[in-house]
Amino acid sequence: MKIPYGEMLKKVFAMLSMSFLIWGMAAAGVLAEDMTVREPPIAMTVKADADDAASEGLAVDIKAGDFFKVELYAASGTGYDWELLNKALQLVKVEKRYSVMETPNLPGGKMCTVYILQAKPDTVGQEPVVFSLRRSWEPANMAAKTINCEVKVSKE
8 A cells, every 4th residue: 555645744744743742741841840939038928727726817017018928728639729818908919829739749738829919019007818718619608717817017
């Protein structure tokens, strides 16, 4: 059986395209593992754990324009995730949000959701920043845990 020249070129082109795609995906995976998240200078870090009953209320005392970090821990693989409830904040703004496995390759291990927030320049006052641990497909009133972080912003 003789394969027409045009058909053979199509098959060679398809095989080359697939090999480039596979090599590109493999290289991107290696690069993604080595990437680090760049953070601005953090003035204060507060932490809360879903299993810790004492971490229901957090307090942050920060100067206007400064950044602070909130680290929220929960078990991975459960469907639960931390989210910011009051998104219309007057004194602070969310700069970044990302999640990191505390122990990679451990199903059900601790996962840390990190919020980096900044006190808005030229603002002073106090306001709550409320975080909720819940599954995205469940109603907001079914949160497993709610953490109130009282933020106090003072002049620079």
